Amino acid sequence: MAIDTNPGEKVISPAKLAHVVLRTNNLQPMVDFYQTFLGAKIQYANDFLAFLTYDDEHHRIAIAQLPGLGAKVPQSCGLEHIAFTFNTLSDLLTAYRQRKAHGMLPQWCVNHGPTTSIYYLDPDGNRIETQVDAFGTSEEANAFMASKEFSENPLGVDFDPEELIGRVERGEDEKVLLKRVEIGPRGLESIPI
Template identity: 65%
Template sequence: MAIDFDAPATAVKSPSKLAHVVLRTNNLKAMSQYYQNFLGARVVHENEMLVFLSYDDEHHRIALVQVPGTQAKLPTSCGLEHIAFTFDSLSDLLLAYRQRKQKGVLPLWPVNHGPTTSIYYRDPDGNQIETQYDNFSDPAQANEFMSSKEFAENPIGVDFDPEDYITRLKKGESEESLTKRIEIGPRGLPEHIQ
């Protein structure tokens, strides 16, 4: 079928996927090592100013570029808030949490947002990284939850303890019961975001 490049557009064609994220840094070696450890990534290419990393079949998912004159990140400036990575199960999310913990990488904020159960981290430059598990198997169910009164009242979520979840899973509790968000009423932004 021929594409009509001159047809009036009601919407822009969406991309098929998000390919990669590039982070500007003044700390290339530490950032490269961090993301290798954090993602279980391999270096695809590296020189004195660039590192390309991948953890799957994409040629690179994270690129790091060291640019002369780059200043430290200002936490209160506009820009990227975080990058998010999805796991196939709650158990996989918690296994990666435990493996990172063994490497001294500790979470910033574990939270059940409702649509996702998430664990946030901060890299050496101060960028936030979200690791998440989708709590609903069907995107329509997640959209329905995000349209609910409960989500409108608290779009931030409810904090949880990953160690408690691991203990409960080991005792036989289901992932489904752990990912159902407990409602706590209204909640504002947590301190680490402000």
């Protein structure tokens, strides 16, 4: 294996995003939440640290209880959210219903255009996005993001997940359901904090 001695202008991109580590002063409720929310298993846990996974990665989420932490301040800078992708709209909506049965209700349901997304808050107030891609290829999604419609409304259009479930159950085409309805300009004031 050789190291390039002339690295050029662009840094090599990583192969994948491996995991996210969350700091908390609320370890067990956070572990319980993510284990249920992600259908995850605990790979390792002790009285101050837990590693969880839901796929073939050794851990996707780690939660560390650190001394001296205060509550999350929603109006502070930092990570906005973590996003998890589902393969189909039916999978996204099934997970929504399963979470709802566990008392986990969404904070925001929005069709961004490139994705249809359902957002939640964990026990510490961190935002989690669950989504399904609206387009079959990244080229199609990129083209939409370069469009006038996306520029006019990069946030998206809110939806009712129960209404969307009804439409799926009536047999409407998933491609039609994933297509964003255009409502014109929308600003940041419409995002729940």
